[in-house]
Amino acid sequence: MTQPTWSSLLRLPSGPVDLSALDPRATPGFDGRKADGQAALQELGPVISDLQERLFAAGRSGGVERLLLVLQGMDTSGKGGTMRHAVGLMDPQGVSIRAFKAPTPDERRRGFLWRIRQALPDAGQVGVFDRSHYEDVLAARVRKLARPAVVESRYDAINDFEGELAASGCVVVKVMLHISAGEQRDRLAERLENPAKYWKYNPGDIDDRKLWPDFQQAYELALERCNTGAAPWHVVPADRKWYRNLAVTQLLIEHLQALDLGWPPADFDVEAEKARLAAS
Amino acid sequence: MTQPTWSSLLRLPSGPVDLSALDPRATPGFDGRKADGQAALQELGPVISDLQERLFAAGRSGGVERLLLVLQGMDTSGKGGTMRHAVGLMDPQGVSIRAFKAPTPDERRRGFLWRIRQALPDAGQVGVFDRSHYEDVLAARVRKLARPAVVESRYDAINDFEGELAASGCVVVKVMLHISAGEQRDRLAERLENPAKYWKYNPGDIDDRKLWPDFQQAYELALERCNTGAAPWHVVPADRKWYRNLAVTQLLIEHLQALDLGWPPADFDVEAEKARLAAS
Numbered sequence: 001m002t003q004p005t006w007s008s009l010l011r012l013p014s015g016p017v018d019l020s021a022l023d024p025r026a027t028p029g030f031d032g033r034k035a036d037g038q039a040a041l042q043e044l045g046p047v048i049s050d051l052q053e054r055l056f057a058a059g060r061s062g063g064v065e066r067l068l069l070v071l072q073g074m075d076t077s078g079k080g081g082t083m084r085h086a087v088g089l090m091d092p093q094g095v096s097i098r099a100f101k102a103p104t105p106d107e108r109r110r111g112f113l114w115r116i117r118q119a120l121p122d123a124g125q126v127g128v129f130d131r132s133h134y135e136d137v138l139a140a141r142v143r144k145l146a147r148p149a150v151v152e153s154r155y156d157a158i159n160d161f162e163g164e165l166a167a168s169g170c171v172v173v174k175v176m177l178h179i180s181a182g183e184q185r186d187r188l189a190e191r192l193e194n195p196a197k198y199w200k201y202n203p204g205d206i207d208d209r210k211l212w213p214d215f216q217q218a219y220e221l222a223l224e225r226c227n228t229g230a231a232p233w234h235v236v237p238a239d240r241k242w243y244r245n246l247a248v249t250q251l252l253i254e255h256l257q258a259l260d261l262g263w264p265p266a267d268f269d270v271e272a273e274k275a276r277l278a279a280s
Numbered sequence: 281m282t283q284p285t286w287s288s289l290l291r292l293p294s295g296p297v298d299l300s301a302l303d304p305r306a307t308p309g310f311d312g313r314k315a316d317g318q319a320a321l322q323e324l325g326p327v328i329s330d331l332q333e334r335l336f337a338a339g340r341s342g343g344v345e346r347l348l349l350v351l352q353g354m355d356t357s358g359k360g361g362t363m364r365h366a367v368g369l370m371d372p373q374g375v376s377i378r379a380f381k382a383p384t385p386d387e388r389r390r391g392f393l394w395r396i397r398q399a400l401p402d403a404g405q406v407g408v409f410d411r412s413h414y415e416d417v418l419a420a421r422v423r424k425l426a427r428p429a430v431v432e433s434r435y436d437a438i439n440d441f442e443g444e445l446a447a448s449g450c451v452v453v454k455v456m457l458h459i460s461a462g463e464q465r466d467r468l469a470e471r472l473e474n475p476a477k478y479w480k481y482n483p484g485d486i487d488d489r490k491l492w493p494d495f496q497q498a499y500e501l502a503l504e505r506c507n508t509g510a511a512p513w514h515v516v517p518a519d520r521k522w523y524r525n526l527a528v529t530q531l532l533i534e535h536l537q538a539l540d541l542g543w544p545p546a547d548f549d550v551e552a553e554k555a556r557l558a559a560s
Binding site: 057060061080083084087088090091092093095097099128130185188189192195196197198199200201203206209210263264265266268270273274276277280 | 337340341360363364367368370371372373375377379408410465468469472475476477478479480481483486489490543544545546548550553554556557560
């Protein structure tokens with residue numbers, strides 16, 4: 001009996017989405033406890049590192065492949081921690097991280113996908129979006145930052161964009177970090193208790209927290225409408241940080257493995273170069 | 281008796297530079313062997329991580345501090361390995377790496393420091409230059425890519441630029457990875473023996489290797505002329521990879537420690553926010 005892949009376990013089925021039916025404390029695909037999960041993550045370091053180096057090498061040798069990890073989730077859902085502990089397992093030379101805040105007037109004027117396109121990873125790179133174009137159908141919808149008809153038009157625009165991206169050789173891995181409102185409360189409280197974490201706290205987080213049901217609904221809509229074959233959504237239960245790190249790492253590994261990249265062949269005469277080296 | 285700092289051991293004294301007098305296999309500041317050095321590096325992970333987080337936090341809270349690591353060295357001297365193993369100990373969210381290749385015509389037209397200025401780290405970030413503006417007095421001098429008078433004028437321009445940079449709150453850590461010609465031969469040979477490393481090999485490396493003495497001389501000149509108080513040079517013996525990783529990490533740690541950054545104070549009313557959270 002083969003084990004199901006992490007991708008198959010975490011990939012969102014098509015159809016209507018009910019986030020309340022997905023347990024944020026679940027650990028699909030992993031039987032162990034925290035210490036086991038942390039040990040498992042450390043063992044994956046060399047695995048993801050090797051796969052990423054192949055991608056990087058291919059990019060240096062004319063390959064077009066690259067990977068984009070889109071991280072979405074409510075405040076405190078652990079986007080930062082995922083970058084530190086999962087993305088951090090890779091060689092920083094091959095990683096480009098971009099965090100998206102509220103768009104500037106200049107960015108707004110150019111259409112919501114413009115700044116996204118600017119930030120896409122180059123060939124051979126793993127790009128990571130800390131928030132993304134999805135904020136333009138999440139925060140934009142909930143906080144009414146754009147007219148409803150404009151927001152409505154964006155789902156199709158996103159699907160077209162991501163389809164085009166995937167067709168051009170970019171593996172798109174979309175991950176929603178799914179936490180509970182209770183876990184968010186605990187994490188915000190921790191930021192208010194510990195002076196070393198004050199800087200992570202933003203009073204605006206409470207404003208968003210009050211809109212929790214609206215945000216969940218906006219997520220459900222975005223997840224349902226933009227769950228395409230070319231760029232499906234994955235929902236990662238994220239109340240347990242160790243599981244979140246392990247699951248995202250496994251998703252990255254499986255998507256990199258699927259590229260099935262060997263080492264680029266020499267584009268020079270190996271024996272002739274050995275002779276040149278010996279003579280130098 | 282206090283131990284000398286790594287910065288003091290590796291910092292280049294002022295005056296004429298003779299690279300041939302510096303042993304690339306030396307391990308100044310460290311008595312142990314390879315396994316000890318690797319273990320010591322792993323223990324520094326949490327240390328550098330904490331310091332970097334303070335820098336990142338300060339940057340999010342209005343601080344202007346940032347750090348720029350300039351990595352220079354002959355081909356195979358280990359710039360890539362240093363990024364993977366030393367820079368890779370830090371949170372990738374706070375690191376921006378930029379590799380400089382031969383300038384494009386557009387870059388050339390704007391003056392050699394233009395693209396350098398474009399790539400400087402933002403507040404709170406650790407920027408890493410894989411090669412840098414120094415190529416404009418190294419490769420440019422040796423391969424005669426610019427007129428001699430133009431190259432001559434650049435040393436002062438670099439010192440002015442770096443002085444301005446340091447004065448604006450950017451800690452500039454300049455590191456030359458110093459390897460021997462024999463070690464380079466072994467590393468190039470390894471790339472030609474191992475098909476998984478073909479992609480790292482470039483026949484042009486042999487052309488540069490033939491110019492080894494000219495490059496060493498150009499380095500000596502650049503190191504001497506641009507060894508300023510605001511941005512001094514460090515020469516890291518780099519024939520031993522484990523020592524190179526340890527030494528660069530220690531240099532980063534000492535420079536981050538010197539910033540003496542605490543955690544940013546709350547810019548909100550902590551008790552009021554606790555009450556808001558409780559009510560949410």
